[in-house]
Amino acid sequence: MTATVIDGKKIAHALRERLKQEVAELAAHHVQPGLAVILVGEDPASHSYVRGKEKACESLGIYSKVYRLPASVSEAELLHTIHELNESSLIHGILVQLPLPSHISESSILLAISPDKDVDGFHLMNVGKLQTGLPTFLPCTPHGVIQLLQYENIPIEGKHAVIVGRSNIVGKPLAALLLQHNATVTICHSKTVHLKNFTKQADILIAAVGKLRMITADMVKSGAAVIDVGINRVNGRLVGDVDFEEVRHVASAITPVPGGVGPMTIAMLLYNTVEAAKRLES
Ligand SMILES: Nc1nc2c(c(=O)[nH]1)N[C@@H](CN(C=O)c1ccc(C(=O)N[C@@H](CCC(=O)O)C(=O)O)cc1)CN2
Ligand SMILES: [Mg+2]
Numbered sequence: 001m002t003a004t005v006i007d008g009k010k011i012a013h014a015l016r017e018r019l020k021q022e023v024a025e026l027a028a029h030h031v032q033p034g035l036a037v038i039l040v041g042e043d044p045a046s047h048s049y050v051r052g053k054e055k056a057c058e059s060l061g062i063y064s065k066v067y068r069l070p071a072s073v074s075e076a077e078l079l080h081t082i083h084e085l086n087e088s089s090l091i092h093g094i095l096v097q098l099p100l101p102s103h104i105s106e107s108s109i110l111l112a113i114s115p116d117k118d119v120d121g122f123h124l125m126n127v128g129k130l131q132t133g134l135p136t137f138l139p140c141t142p143h144g145v146i147q148l149l150q151y152e153n154i155p156i157e158g159k160h161a162v163i164v165g166r167s168n169i170v171g172k173p174l175a176a177l178l179l180q181h182n183a184t185v186t187i188c189h190s191k192t193v194h195l196k197n198f199t200k201q202a203d204i205l206i207a208a209v210g211k212l213r214m215i216t217a218d219m220v221k222s223g224a225a226v227i228d229v230g231i232n233r234v235n236g237r238l239v240g241d242v243d244f245e246e247v248r249h250v251a252s253a254i255t256p257v258p259g260g261v262g263p264m265t266i267a268m269l270l271y272n273t274v275e276a277a278k279r280l281e282s
Pocket of ligand 1: 048049095096097098099120140141169231238257258259260261262263264266
């Protein structure tokens with residue numbers, strides 16, 4: 001078997017074209033969606049993602065403002081900036097790029113963002129809504145994964161989805177979303193004993209660990225759909241958590257890195273920003 005390679009760039013592009021039209025329709029009603037991004041510190045990867053977000057907003061006609069703050073910024077200063085943005089009529093979406101420096105409490109910062117502007121879907125109120133099945137902003141990467149599966153007509157209902165990784169930004173919210181789509185969901189993590197016994201059962205296998213090529217062909221059931229959320233840098237090159245060249249001969253569908261899930265993360269952020277503007281301006 002040779003897997004279909006899922007082209008996340010193409011699917012993200014199609015979504016962005018749809019959003020561009022929506023932004024134009026909003027402009028006709030004198031509404032311009034606005035996104036504020038707060039970036040703390042000098043991490044080069046975070047700077048690169050934020051530039052990607054800025055450029056994506058520009059290409060759609062979304063207003064964006066980036067706050068680039070030094071790693072030494074205090075939690076109080078950060079909270080002050082968020083409180084101002086909560087009140088700003090130009091801003092519909094607020095995002096704090098993660099990770100934050102260790103002297104700042106991530107949970108206090110995320111809790112300060114107005115849930116109505118929380119386009120990452122990380123505020124506890126929105127985390128609770130997702131768990132409860134109430135409408136809310138869906139976290140961008142998990143939502144992107146669902147979109148990829150749906151675009152490729154990969155069935156979710158009744159399927160066994162195995163997620164390797166239990167982070168708050170990918171593993172846990174993705175489990176909630178897959179459950180909403182009636183999958184049977186297993187979450188594995190670094191302390192899982194006999195990981196392969198679980199991954200081998202997956203109809204949909206999601207790798208979100210951040211460990212280079214940790215999913216090898218012998219861990220994958222023949223015909224499974226394999227989604228690689230991993231981002232690892234090797235000598236400046238990006239590599240996922242899945243041994244792509246080997247696993248593509250076992251899976252029925254597979255996402256590459258780069259060009260798989262990554263572009264969808266930004267597309268879903270744009271989607272949430274447009275949604276936020278529609279809700280706040282209606
Ligand atoms: N507040 C948030 N912080 C972080 C999030 C998030 O959703 N919200 N996710 C990640 C980083 N991230 C967005 O912030 C992100 C990661 C990767 C990509 C992407 O487009 N990847 C490309 C390759 C890009 C490259 O060459 O470096 C790909 O995979 O094809 C976009 C966004 C952690 N923090
Ligand atoms: Mg990718």
